[in-house]
Amino acid sequence: MSSQTTAAVFTGTAEQKEALMALIDEHRGQPGALMPVLQKAQDIYGYLPIEVQNAIAEGLGISLAEVYGVVTFYAQFSLNPKGKYVIGVCMGTACYVKNAQAVLDRCKKELNIEVGECTPDGLFSIQDTRCLGCCGLAPVMMINDDVYGRLVPDDIPGILAKYQQQ
Amino acid sequence: MYRSHILVCGGTGCHSSRSAEIVEKMQEELAAVGLTDEVQVVQTGCFGLCALGPIVIVYPEGAFYSHITPEDVKEIVDEHLLKGRIVKRLLYQETLDGDNIKSLNETSFYNKQKRIALRNCGVINPESIDEYIGTDGYLALAKVLTEMTPDDVIDVMLKSGLRGRGGAGFPTGMKWNFAKAQPKGQKYVCCNADEGDPGAFMDRSILEGDPHAVLEAMAIAGYTIGANQGYIYVRAEYPIAVKRLQIAINQAREYGLLGKNILNTGFDFDIDLRLGAGAFVCGEETALMTSIEGNRGEPRPRPPFPAVKGLFGKPTILNNVETYANVPRIILNGADWFRSMGTEKSTGTKVFALGGKIKNTGLVEVPMGTTMREIIEDIGGGAPSGKKVKAAQTGGPSGGCIPADLFDTPVDFESLQAIGSMMGSGGLVVMDEDNCMVDIAKFFLDFTVGESCGKCAPCRIGTRRIYEILTKITEGEAEMEDLDTLKELCMHVKQNSLCALGQTAPNPVLSTMQYFMDEYIAHVRDKKCPTGVCQKLLQYVIIPEKCTGCTLCKRNCPVEAIDGKVKEKHTIDTSKCIKCGVCMEKCRFGAIIKQ
Numbered sequence A: 001m002s003s004q005t006t007a008a009v010f011t012g013t014a015e016q017k018e019a020l021m022a023l024i025d026e027h028r029g030q031p032g033a034l035m036p037v038l039q040k041a042q043d044i045y046g047y048l049p050i051e052v053q054n055a056i057a058e059g060l061g062i063s064l065a066e067v068y069g070v071v072t073f074y075a076q077f078s079l080n081p082k083g084k085y086v087i088g089v090c091m092g093t094a095c096y097v098k099n100a101q102a103v104l105d106r107c108k109k110e111l112n113i114e115v116g117e118c119t120p121d122g123l124f125s126i127q128d129t130r131c132l133g134c135c136g137l138a139p140v141m142m143i144n145d146d147v148y149g150r151l152v153p154d155d156i157p158g159i160l161a162k163y164q165q166q
Numbered sequence B: 001m002y003r004s005h006i007l008v009c010g011g012t013g014c015h016s017s018r019s020a021e022i023v024e025k026m027q028e029e030l031a032a033v034g035l036t037d038e039v040q041v042v043q044t045g046c047f048g049l050c051a052l053g054p055i056v057i058v059y060p061e062g063a064f065y066s067h068i069t070p071e072d073v074k075e076i077v078d079e080h081l082l083k084g085r086i087v088k089r090l091l092y093q094e095t096l097d098g099d100n101i102k103s104l105n106e107t108s109f110y111n112k113q114k115r116i117a118l119r120n121c122g123v124i125n126p127e128s129i130d131e132y133i134g135t136d137g138y139l140a141l142a143k144v145l146t147e148m149t150p151d152d153v154i155d156v157m158l159k160s161g162l163r164g165r166g167g168a169g170f171p172t173g174m175k176w177n178f179a180k181a182q183p184k185g186q187k188y189v190c191c192n193a194d195e196g197d198p199g200a201f202m203d204r205s206i207l208e209g210d211p212h213a214v215l216e217a218m219a220i221a222g223y224t225i226g227a228n229q230g231y232i233y234v235r236a237e238y239p240i241a242v243k244r245l246q247i248a249i250n251q252a253r254e255y256g257l258l259g260k261n262i263l264n265t266g267f268d269f270d271i272d273l274r275l276g277a278g279a280f281v282c283g284e285e286t287a288l289m290t291s292i293e294g295n296r297g298e299p300r301p302r303p304p305f306p307a308v309k310g311l312f313g314k315p316t317i318l319n320n321v322e323t324y325a326n327v328p329r330i331i332l333n334g335a336d337w338f339r340s341m342g343t344e345k346s347t348g349t350k351v352f353a354l355g356g357k358i359k360n361t362g363l364v365e366v367p368m369g370t371t372m373r374e375i376i377e378d379i380g381g382g383a384p385s386g387k388k389v390k391a392a393q394t395g396g397p398s399g400g401c402i403p404a405d406l407f408d409t410p411v412d413f414e415s416l417q418a419i420g421s422m423m424g425s426g427g428l429v430v431m432d433e434d435n436c437m438v439d440i441a442k443f444f445l446d447f448t449v450g451e452s453c454g455k456c457a458p459c460r461i462g463t464r465r466i467y468e469i470l471t472k473i474t475e476g477e478a479e480m481e482d483l484d485t486l487k488e489l490c491m492h493v494k495q496n497s498l499c500a501l502g503q504t505a506p507n508p509v510l511s512t513m514q515y516f517m518d519e520y521i522a523h524v525r526d527k528k529c530p531t532g533v534c535q536k537l538l539q540y541v542i543i544p545e546k547c548t549g550c551t552l553c554k555r556n557c558p559v560e561a562i563d564g565k566v567k568e569k570h571t572i573d574t575s576k577c578i579k580c581g582v583c584m585e586k587c588r589f590g591a592i593i594k595q
């Protein structure tokens, strides 16, 4: 699991704060509200810094410890900002036996970052993910919601270039 | 009425290879030649043969085009649809029989299959409730609500012998009966769409290809046990499935097939989605419910079973996506029909996800009791490279590796368990002689160490210790005694863990030790990895007979570990070698091997 504290300085905007408050109001009092609120809050901010967790705890009337406990339990929640484009290289069985490691290594080499890190320009971050359910195309990676299959390491530079130009 | 229908696969696999673009292009080209009113383009769910994607099928001819790119679209429209000439060059070659084309059902991939759970995948447009209704959709719900009592439904389910497809194989009718027997009041129906098994993607395909089937079955379950609310817990990693489910729910509400007073029978039932957040243990039933409640997804001891005390403390049933997908057909066709397929104790069919070193990767649905060999060799087409298939892994991190000499085992719940594996959710990953079985065991333990929720010590600490011993073995640091310790530790974790995650985590180790002990011994005693996968045990060597002394390897070695003069045999100094593999890549004579 990723590190347990937030490294970056928090810089939330007023619009983000407003969206968060509206989100909390919408879910207040519903049973099991915490997960959907955290998921949407992460969409708003891109990650879940302690400031946001605090606001959610207060808004939903639960302890910060409970919120933090849930955030650190699930792999999807991040305490650190992610890149604009999140690269998830599948490390599921079908991909693993078809040498997904080489694809992951090439991504790390091209971007010069490690798994869990973000490029200095904030464009990319890399994760190793669980099975993406496209095992028929192994090895597979996802960049945000786009899936790329039947990869060989030499495909990586071309794919990344597409996002760099956008 | 359209004269032709073009089906374009919109499953995740084909989607990633630009099938959406193909649909767009198809519509453009049809418009350009004025065929828009005569030819309908439908984006469907997965056809199952992901290895050939993107796939386009044109009816009424049933021409099966494979590996289509947007650039091919114009040719298909101009030749096939305008001039009526099938583009043979683009056909799946197996459907080509001299000058004729064979129907898909005659190809070796499809002819042994029996598609029930996948019946609509690749056939209808999953975003259209009308197409679902057109294939008898929601007829089972109507029949249940108007003609059957809850006891009748349970009777059919029990007689059908349907067992849970999520892994454990618990009889579905019995589960529903327990929940129904609870006092009236708030109850829940849940669907497990967390599909955590790496290598399994049948639930994804059903959700993407036939979402209404799941909604219909959940409503039937709701009526049976007396629940008015359902939840589908679906992985956030499946964006297309989430989107289509949401569309389906909205459409069903619009048509009055979900919500209040369904079909004017006074029955209320609604369904909401809950997204998972990337924790494998949340596929376990009690953990899944804890997660829907908004907590850390940790399992809790059973009893009480969820049928008595489940979600929010209320009686709850949880079934897997594929289990639900079977329900409407069982209601419509009857228990005897379902029993006529499969074996005595494992009735019906099972979907398998073929992956790994196999030619026809994709989804297949076969009657229970089909042998592994039929699935892997006849339907799957064997290993693509012509290499020898060594083993198949079923059941994911809870299952085991089945060696090729046991491939005549029929696949049903009992037979797989008897040989140290399990059905699991139906992932079937094929491995060939290039895969190291110790490394595979380590891969799975790495997975369970990461996914152990940490609540109970045998699983939290035990899996880590197992992983450490496996690491020692793959690095050549282990002694023979370690193998005994490993086995003992595995038994300990199996017997003492709280939930099935820990109880089954040692299976990949135990089964590989049972069938591939020689590989373990090679690593431990001879300090060798027979397949050359374990880096630490590798040695790059030059075969003198093949070396021409071209010096290419020597010039490319980053650490000057290679010695030799021009036109003379070269050698590698293993104490300097960092095993980067550059020399082997560069050698033009195949003179460098790793061993």
Ligand SMILES: Cc1cc2nc3c(=O)[nH]c(=O)nc-3n(C[C@H](O)[C@H](O)[C@H](O)COP(=O)(O)O)c2cc1C
Pocket (backbone or CB within 6 Å): B163, B164, B165, B166, B167, B168, B169, B170, B172, B192, B193, B194, B195, B196, B197, B280, B281, B282, B283, B284, B285, B286, B318, B319, B320, B321, B323, B324, B425, B499, B500, B501
């Ligand atoms: C660690 C663990 C992970 C599981 N993951 C899944 C899963 O991803 N999907 C699923 O349907 N069942 C999963 N199960 C099985 C469920 O606990 C449960 O038995 C099943 O969903 C019940 O539905 P069924 O009777 O229709 O199979 C998992 C079990 C364990 C112990």
Ligand code: FES
Pocket (backbone or CB within 6 Å): A090, A091, A092, A093, A094, A095, A096, A130, A131, A132, A133, A134, A135, A136, A138, A139, A140, B198, B199, B200
């Ligand atoms: S193992 Fe990679 S997509 Fe399933």
